Amino acid sequence: MNETRPVRGVLLDLSGVLYVGDSALPGAVEAVHRLRASGLPLRFVTNTTRQPRTRIAHKLKAMGFPIAENEIFTPTHAALDYLQENGLRPHLLVHPDLRAEFAGVDTHAPNAVVLGDAAGDFNYDSLNAAFRLLMEGAQLLALGDNRYFLEPDGLSLDIGPFKTALEYAADVSARVLGKPAPAFFHQAAAALGCAPTETLMIGDDAATDVEGALRAGLQGLLVRTGKYRDGDEERIDAQEPLVQNDLPAAVEWILGGC
Known part of the structure; x- marks a missing residue:
């Protein structure tokens, strides 16, 4: 089970986890700040292909997220x-x-x-x-x-x-070339300096974010925000995922000792 494995690095999806549209989700900015303060290395992985990475970084900064452009992985x-x-x-x-x-x-x-x-x-x-x-x-x-x-x-x-x-x-x-390709997850985990098994992927897409990460050997955590719909976790075949209501709850779980 995921609960018994240590988390030494965290990958976060963007849309649906940190924000929807141009608005940060409740508590998401503070949650990212808490993760930063904990010392855990972070990267942000997205399949968004309507904007270049520079514009994504600018949008995140405008919403208050402390995220640098080179921390964002895009396909x-x-x-x-x-x-x-x-x-x-x-x-x-x-x-x-x-x-x-x-x-x-x-x-x-x-x-x-x-x-x-x-x-x-x-x-x-x-x-x-x-x-x-x-x-x-x-x-x-x-x-x-x-x-x-x-x-x-x-x-x-x-x-x-x-x-x-x-x-x-x-x-x-x-x-x-993006999620759920294992190579994409492995590249992001390597940037954290972590093995896949030590890396937790947090997403709102049960198939692409969470099941993809699990099949690539990472840990997966599904949040009930963004595109999440009731019962999505039951459609994941790889293994039982972790589930939290939102990013603040996920961060609380991580910092509480996993």
Whole structure:
């Protein structure tokens, strides 16, 4: 059981755990400050692909969170590394605000499709263009596999449904570069200086955050905020997760000796 394992480093999801929209969740800023004061190393992992990391850091600072840009892990940077290491030229099906992150990357004669949360840029023409490249042999690289996320006005579709549609149509399997890919969790844990088994992932997404972390050998804690819905913890197959009502309760549990 997770309760018997020491926690020496903490990974935190952002949207739904620290904030929703442009508002910090109750007690979340103070909870992050408490973790800082405890001396536990922290990193912040997100599958958000509608904003570059600089803008995410600015948003967090405006809400009062003591988080530096280099503490934030996004799948965009994993994608950039993967493209360079494998000599791939991407066709970008991503949010317009994220395109600047790929400045300088060779996109001539694409041999890969990079799929992010393109929001309003998801339409028949954009999906069909990606489909045709996949049918010609391009790799499908997904920046995440989330089904949906919470916005101030309700739940919205995320990358996962569009990834599944392209996989089905082109009969391919995507390489996921963000959560729940084990390599993404392991990279973040390594940045903490911790082994995966010593690292606790806190998230509001039962599948992508918590089950993904558990399958990668980390500990997982699900909070009942953000996109959480009643019974989500029962859908986790990897092992029984830890569950707390919110981030302040999770921090209380951690600092109380786990």
